[in-house]
Amino acid sequence: MEVINIAELEDYISLLKSKSRSESTTQQSKKIIQNYMQRFGSLEVSKKEVYIYYKELEKKLAISTLYSHIKILRHFYHFVSNENPNINNPFARFKPRAPVRKFVRVLYEQEIHSLYVRMLANNRISNYQRFLFDFIYATGMKPSEMQRLVLSDFDFIDGSIVVTGDNGSSRYTFYSKSLEPLILNHLEKRQSMLEQQHLYHSSFFINWENGLMIHGYIIYQAITAIGKELDMKLTPSILRHSFAIASLENGWDNRYIQTLLGHVSILTTQIYEKVEINSKQNTIQKYHPRGKKS
Incomplete structure (x- = not known):
């Protein structure tokens, strides 16, 4: 079982900064991934474990927040698996229902x-x-x-x-x-x-x-x-x-x-x-x- 290296998270955060993500967005992503790391301590997580984790979050978070969490973890795993093809992405086919957007501010x-x-x-x-x-x-x-x-x-x-x-x-x-x-x-x-x-x-x-x-x-x-x-x-x-x-x-x-x-x-x-x-x-x-x- 491969233990998560903190350098992988730092490399990912550097990627977000290079794409001009705001400081608040970057820190939010870092916190979500760190919580995930503490939960599993390894990159080798099964799809079943991911589903259980999702159901746990579902009880605590609003739909929009939950969707954001999973989207961040999917993107993180996509980055990690591209760097190391031996690591499977358990979120690859995991697509939670997107929240309905109730309001869009526009100028006519x-x-x-x-x-x-x-x-x-x-x-x-x-x-x-x-x-x-x-x-x-x-x-x-x-x-x-x-x-x-x-x-x-x-x-x-x-x-x-x-x-x-x-x-x-x-x-x-x-x-x-x-x-x-x-x-x-x-x-x-x-x-x-x-x-x-x-x-x-x-x-x-x-x-x-x-x-x-x-x-x-x-x-x-x-x-x-x-x-x-x-x-x-x-x-x-x-x-x-x-x-x-x-x-x-x-x-x-x-x-x-x-x-x-x-x-x-x-x-x-x-x-x-x-x-x-x-x-x-x-x-x-x-x-x-x-x-x-x-």
């Missing part, structure tokens, strides 16, 4: 327009922050995906971008003509910064303090800082959801939106249909004569 087109006007009027919000805002809303990309972008991922003729997802898979997304001048302006400033720092690399997004590749958490913080300035909740996920809703309202097929966002399952994408339906129902009840309450 009119809200986005109003928000942008407010951003332009606020001199504490930088041009770069607005560019990041525009980029996420126009492409639906995650900060971790933006971090991995290199110059060769862009096709400036047809306006397409090759996106590398968190699981290593690749997909195409496209940007509109309105984003093109902002991208070109960014490239000019980027080139100037790299020349000043005597650097040469292909990362598209850079850290303006040192010219090196940017980390996803900096992008995340830049967007949340906009929200704080405007006294509202704003995250990259909200802009990503808003991109999906805007696409759906413009008649795009759910399968196409699934591809653009990199969703593995169409069920994840279908949540946006429910959001749109609920929005229309609320609008009817608010404004339609037969929808108003007497």
